[in-house]
Amino acid sequence: QAQLEQSGAEIKKPGASVKLSCKASGYSISDYAIHWMRQAPGQRPEWMGWINPDNGNAKYSQTFQDRVTLTTDRSASTVYLELNSLRSEDSAVYYCARLVIIPLGALDIWGQGTTVTISS
């Protein structure tokens, strides 16, 4: 059964960086793109970007372009999101999800989420 397992909760100070992981199991991570979203309390989810784990190519939302980096370690079946220059507004639950273009054209499997709290 395909699953995405995310790393544990993080507490960071403003200005710091955070690196989150998303480990795939039950399928080959190279087969599908991984997308990242975040959801602040009471807010709609916000799309951040995506990475092709097969070749490492990534595309980012302009909102996060200057602060986010997506990387992959295929040997570990893991994708990473690094967010820099953290501020209080970055406090949210961060999700990774798998995109199945054919036949779904949708994100079918999501990780359980990682809570990131920014606090001085």
Add this chain to the structure above:
Amino acid sequence: DTQMTQSPSSVSASVGDRVTITCRASQGIDTWLAWYQQRPGRAPKLLVYTASKLQSGVPSRFSGSGSGTDFTLTISGLQPEDFATYFCLQLGSFPWTFGQGTRLE
């Protein structure tokens, strides 16, 4: 960016009721729309993809329709486990954007 306007933001209903949730896109997205169910503290669950196709394992009381800019999710015969938050996601153009969610209570 494509803005997604979802309504209503919340709806009160009872077991057995029929509920309809709508999403309107600020520009045409063909049928690149998905619907998700989210329970508190849980990851979103895919219900409907490409506007009208039911994801495997999702009960047939869920249905989706629409294309272009107007989309609906209908739940016919609400069950206790359906009381959750629902949101739409447009995949027609980057950046992908979400509706603000509908809380079914």
